[in-house]
Amino acid sequence: MRVNHISHSYSGGGAAIAARRLHLALLSKGTNSHMTVVDGPDEDRITKFAPRKTLKRLCQREYARHLRKKYARTQVNGLASLGLARSGLAAYLNSQPSQILNLHWVNSDMISIAEIGAVKHPVVWTFHDMWPFSGAEHVSELDRWRNGYVSSEFSGFDLNRWVWKRKAAHWKKPFQIVCPSNWLADCVRQSALMRDWPVTVIPNAIDTDFWVPFEKAQARADLSLPQDAPLVLFGAVQATQDPNKGFAHLVEAMRRVHSAVPDVQAVVFGSDKIDAEFPYPIHFMGRISDNRVLKRIYSAADVFVLPSRREVLGYTGVEAMCCGVPVAGFKTSGLSDLVPNQSLGYLARPFEAEDLARGVISILQNRHNETGLAMSGTARQHAVDSFAEAVVAGQYQALYQEIADSTEYGFGATSEC
DSSP: OEEEEEOSBSSSSHHHHHHHHHHHHHHHTTOEEEEEESBSOOBTTEEEOOOOOOHHHHHHHHHHHHHHHHHTTTTOOSOBOOOOSOOSHHHHHHTSOSOEEEEOOOTTTTSOHHHHHHOOSOEEEEOSSSGGGSSSBSSOSSOGGGTTSOOOSSSSOOHHHHHHHHHHHHOOSOOEEEESSHHHHHHHHHOTTTTTSOEEEOOOOBOTTTSOOOOHHHHHHHTTOOSSSOEEEEEOTTTTTOGGGOHHHHHHHHHHHHHHSTTOEEEEESSOOOSOOOSSOEEEEEOOOOHHHHHHHHHHOSEEEEOOSOOSSOHHHHHHHHTTOOEEEESOTTHHHHSOSTTSEEEESTTOHHHHHHHHHHHHHTTTSHHHHHHHHHHHHHHHHHHBHHHHHHHHHHHHHHHHTOTTTTOOTTOOO
16 A cells, blocks of 8 residues: 655655654555655655646635735734645546555645545545644634634634635545644544544654764764753744744743753754843854754753743654753643653643743753653653654554555555555
C-alpha cells in the first residue's frame, strides 16, 4: 500500500519537519512512503506540485487576501487561512492509483476546503494546529469551535463562522484524524465539526540518534557562551514576536529568577536581537538553520523554557529533552504530554510567571547535584521512549494497515504498508 504525505512544505516550519521526519521514518521501516509538496525538492519519492494558474484561482486568492486583511485585527488573532482558492490538487490525487493520503499542514492555498472534501482516496489527517476543526484561525483563544461559531460578538460578517460553515458543508465523510497530543485530540472530540470523527493520538517523531546530548563545556565554548553561568534557553520561530510563544511571560519570570539566581543568563534563538534593556545578559543567537548548531545550543543550556500559551506538543521541547535538557513551561495544551511529571522538568500554573520562575529556579539550583543529573537523564529517556522515529512510525504503520484491511476502502486484507 502506497502512503502519500501531503504537506505544503518539505522543510519550512515545525509541521513540515514533522511530516518529513515521519516520511523518512516510514521509509526506514519498509513502508512505500511518498510526499507531495508545494515548497520543496522534486526528487525520488517527493513530488513538487504546482497549483494551477487560472483567472478564477487568482480571483479567489485576491478575495481571500482582502478578507484576511480586513478582519485580521478584529476577528482573527494570528495566522488565518480561508481555504478558498482551488489548486487542482484533489483532481491530481484522484487521478493516481489507490493510496492512503496522509494530510499534514495543507494551507497557504495548497488545497481548498471544497477540494479536501472531494478527495476519493482514504484520508489520514495529522493535525498540527487547530485550523481543521476551527474557522479561519489556526490558534483559537475563544473556543467558538465548540459550538460551531453560533454566537458572535462581531456585528456584520463573521469570517470564522463563514469558513467553518464551508468546512461543514464540504466535509461530509469523516477522515481518520491523528493528533500529536491528548490535548489536541480532546479538542477534536469536543468540537462541533468533528466530535464524531475517529481520533488517534500519535506523537510527532524525532531522530533520537541525531538529537543527543553534546558535551556542555564544549558546546558553550563553540558558541562563545560563559562556562560557569546558569543558562536559561528560549527559542521558537519568531520567538520574540509571536504572542503565543510567550516571550512576555518569560521576561516576567526571568525577572524573578534573576533575583534568586543573580548570575543567571538567557539564550534566545529564532529571533534577532531586540531593542530592550534587561538586568541580566541575553545572548541572541538569531535564526538557526543548521541542526548541528541547534543541538549545541540545546546542550549548552541548563533548562529550556517553553512558555507558550498553546502548543500542540512543543517540538523545541522534544529536541531539548533529547539533548538531556529539562523543560519548564505552563501546564496547558500539549505541554502536559511533553512533561507528564516533574522528574522531567516543571509545568507551572497557567499563566503565572511567579510559578514558572519557581520551577526554573529549582532546576538551576539543582543542575550540578544528583537531582539535576537524574532529571537530565530522565528527560532524555522519556524522549527516546515516546518520540523516537521507530516508535512513532510503528504506530502509523498499524493505523495504515487497519485502513488498508478495511473492506470499506476496498484494499483487501493482502495490502501491506
